[in-house]
Amino acid sequence: MNKVIADSVLTASAHAEAMKEYFAKGIEQARALGNRGPIRLGRDGKLHPDILDAYWELGFYVFEGVVGPEELAELRADVATMLDHAPVSPDATLDAKGRPAFGREFTRPPYRFAKPLSDPLGGTSQNKGRHPVKMHEATPDEGAPALTVELLHGNLHLMDAALRLYGHPGLMAVAEAVLGPDFVPYNEVTFIKQPGLGPSVAWHRDGTTHWDSPDWDHGAHGFNFMTQLYPSTAGNCVWILPGSHKIRRLDIKQMVLDAGSERIPGTIPLLGEAGDTFMLNRQMVHGSFANTSPDLRVTLNMGFFPRARVQDVTVTHLDGRVVTFTSEQIHERTRMIAIGIDARRQRFPEETPYRYQPLAGEENENRWNEETRLNVVKDYNLRDMYI
DSSP, X not given: OHHHHHHOOOBHHHHHHHTHHHHHHHHHHHHHHOOEEOOOBOTTSOBOHHHHHHHHHHSEEEETTOSOHHHHHHHHHHHHHHHHTOBSSTTOSBBTTSSBOTTTTSSSOSEEEEOTTOOSSTTSSHHHHTOOSOOOOXXXXXXXXXXXXXXXXXXXXXXXXXXXXXXXXXXXXXHHHHHOTTOEEEEEEEEEEOTTTOOOEEEEOSOOSSTTOTTOOTTTTOEEEEEESSXXXXXXXXXXXXXXXXXXXXXXXXXXXXXXXXXXXXXXXOXXXXXXXXXXXXXXXXXXXXXXXXXXXXXXXXXXXXGGGTTTOEEEOTTSOEEEOOHHHHHHHHHHHHHHHHHHHHHOTTSOOOOOGGGTTOTGGGOOSHHHIIIIITTGGGGOOOO
């Protein structure tokens, strides 16, 4: 059966049928792990040690019910607005209704497109060759569009609800527990997997900088929070190889060859309900299959690093820019954390705001208002850090 998937061109429905056995086994394994539950903080505001232990052992944790119904509705509405005003193609200036498309005011285009059910990265040199093997590309149903929006880049200046989520006190406390109080941002994107259209993301690991560092450890490349706006199912979700964040050297191409297809044994789906947030180690082997399921997935990603792993580090970004992360650059980028905290404080005054220690005393400079929207938040993602 594996060879059928690897070598055949299947319709969307045939692909979904062929994946059923693999999906069922993965679901059973995922449910057996048990590393899920609400964010649990002690009276001191610190994350419960059982959660930390589970995260470091397996490389992920599922935080249930992070986003309540009201906030979830606001996030969904903002994403829907983004999609409704998307250009009809990457170079278009109009949306599907003939209106000026959103996003041209930003330096970095916010929309990324791909062919339905395709794998745009697998087996290419893109993203520093992190995706060594191409996933199966199914044939979409008749009438499918030529391109589908697969990603939004720059959540915090695109959607006010996403900026408010960024300052979530529970998530900020988790980041501090894992990375230390001086944790710093990576980037913020939204993955969109439309039913019957969503492209795959070939197996890979995110980190590219510290694998050969003498002080490499299991958290050297940080982690991503992944908030689900709709249920995350076996057919639409990210799949992972638990524990792989602890293995310094892995040959993904050989793993796929040994499996006979992209269905690597031992991998499991990240399952969750709308409002759940996954914490995923960036050194984990992970990927997603073409979404031939009937289920929409929208995932808001926000990543964080240990400050020591970016301070004065020189890297080549995925777009080829060479950057050294100085204290000044780090400070400017971390202002988005403080602004997100204040935006959330204004919307949810009943919550106790998180206090981000590196910018303590700079609260007045980092208020969420129209001035900071224009002068700090707009085009903030040009200052994204990457390792």
